[in-house]
Amino acid sequence: MSQTLQIGRRSVGRGSPCLIVAEIAQAHDGSLGSAHAYIDAVADAGADAIKFQTHIAAAESTPGEPWRVRFSKQDPTRFDYWKRMEFPAAAWEGLASHAAERGIEFLSTPFSLEAVELLERLGMPAWKVGSGELANAPLLRRMAATRKPVILSSGMASWSELDAAVELVRAGGAPYALLQCTSAYPCPPEKVGLNVLAELRARYQVPVGLSDHSGTVFAGLAAAALGADLIELHAVFSRRCFGPDTPASITIEELGELVRGVRFIQRSLDNPIDKDAEAERMSEMKRIFGRSIVASRPLPAGHVLSREDIALKKPAGGLGPAEFERVVGMRLRRALPADALIAEGDLER
Numbered sequence: 624m625s626q627t628l629q630i631g632r633r634s635v636g637r638g639s640p641c642l643i644v645a646e647i648a649q650a651h652d653g654s655l656g657s658a659h660a661y662i663d664a665v666a667d668a669g670a671d672a673i674k675f676q677t678h679i680a681a682a683e684s685t686p687g688e689p690w691r692v693r694f695s696k697q698d699p700t701r702f703d704y705w706k707r708m709e710f711p712a713a714a715w716e717g718l719a720s721h722a723a724e725r726g727i728e729f730l731s732t733p734f735s736l737e738a739v740e741l742l743e744r745l746g747m748p749a750w751k752v753g754s755g756e757l758a759n760a761p762l763l764r765r766m767a768a769t770r771k772p773v774i775l776s777s778g779m780a781s782w783s784e785l786d787a788a789v790e791l792v793r794a795g796g797a798p799y800a801l802l803q804c805t806s807a808y809p810c811p812p813e814k815v816g817l818n819v820l821a822e823l824r825a826r827y828q829v830p831v832g833l834s835d836h837s838g839t840v841f842a843g844l845a846a847a848a849l850g851a852d853l854i855e856l857h858a859v860f861s862r863r864c865f866g867p868d869t870p871a872s873i874t875i876e877e878l879g880e881l882v883r884g885v886r887f888i889q890r891s892l893d894n895p896i897d898k899d900a901e902a903e904r905m906s907e908m909k910r911i912f913g914r915s916i917v918a919s920r921p922l923p924a925g926h927v928l929s930r931e932d933i934a935l936k937k938p939a940g941g942l943g944p945a946e947f948e949r950v951v952g953m954r955l956r957r958a959l960p961a962d963a964l965i966a967e968g969d970l971e972r
Contacts, residue, residue: 628772628798628830631728631748633671635772635800635852636830641885642853643843644672644730645878646834648868650859651675653707655714662721664875665858669882672728674751674855677715677742680705682735692808694867712741719745739765747771751855754778754806757788767795774853776834777823778804789827800853801827804834808871815842820849836871840881847885850892854885913939916950918959926955933965941965 627636635642645665651658658675665673680702688701698704710718715731722729732751733739739750739762749772756762757780766773773792777785785801792799803819815837823831832853833846843854857872864872873881902909919934926932930951935944941964942950953970 625798625829628749628800630672630730630772633728637852639852640671641847641851641889642672642832643670643882643885644674644853644855645670645858646674646855646868648674648676648857648866649678649708650857650864650866650868650872652865655710655717658710658714658718659721661858661860662718662725662727664860665878666722666725666727668858668875668879670727670858670878672730673722674730674732675718676708676753677710677731677733677738678705678708679735679737679741680709682737692867694865712744715741716745733762733766736762736765743769749774752776752788754780754804757784760791763788763791764795767792767797770795770797773797773799774802775799776802776804777819778806778834782826798829800830800832802832802834802853802855805836808836808868809838810836810842810871812837812842815845817842817845817849820846820851838871838873840873840877840884843881844884844888847888848892854881856881910939912937914944915939915941915964916943916947917941917965918961918963920961922955922959924955924958928953928955928970936962942967 627634627639630642633642647661651661662673684702684705686700686702690701695704698707719729728748730749730751731742731747732753733742734756750766751774752763754776757775775788775792780788789799801823803816803823805814805816807814820831820833830852832851832855833842834855835842836857843856846854857868858875858878859869859872860875862869862874914935914937916933917936919932922932928951933950935947950965950970953972956969956971959965959969
């Protein structure tokens, strides 16, 4: 078990910036040009990594696979849809090279052993296991055998099922991270399960994060505030984009906002303040915004002060608000004009 792991050039875990992964999945709708456009958009938004899904229909599915949601009017079957989402090895190599040129990590989730082999030849820096593949022992063993980090998404798993998947990866000698995930598209706020982040960290003592399907930036920002080590969100160019994941996605513009928000939150968490030291640093501000006891009207020497004779006004520098009741009933040693700050030397019993 390790509190940190390495994904390409990025360290993930305690003491490292939260890794923000933009999940494109099939948002490219089978267009290689769109896939490349997403790489540029994600890099411009400031995310750390882009993730696709590598489907090889004949290796992972049968023509009888049912639709989760019947969304496509051009694909007669789910199998046909997976076929349309396939890219040849050279195309995947081009996408990986493009991501490297833009300075972001390239990831893709394999859904078959054949897809693992294809991606391994590209030098995949880490493996993401989708919720539906958590019980796919041969797939997990093959990934773990590479000794590269394995990111396990827990969306459909009980604790015992997650324990079993973790044990397979650990037995293979690979470092791993865990993502809280709820397999609902979009996921309502009451199902996000932010509480599970702490439970995952306590149970496994490894980097943890959130795979978010809420279609908002809110869950990701909340996860960052709770110390998530990595956050994965679906991203699309527009909520008018075609595809089954669009309702559970954020836009590229929202991705940029999320990145800025997560960085802001993490800088805040990484820099705790000492209230006493901060108050000392604010001494000049306190003088400007503080209040002093002042004469509310011109007052002669020897006058015994009543509540009506004094007021609290800015700036600080004279006797402060805490002395207000004590000053009432005291005698002035000298005459004071209106708004004069009252000092201790001006008073006597």
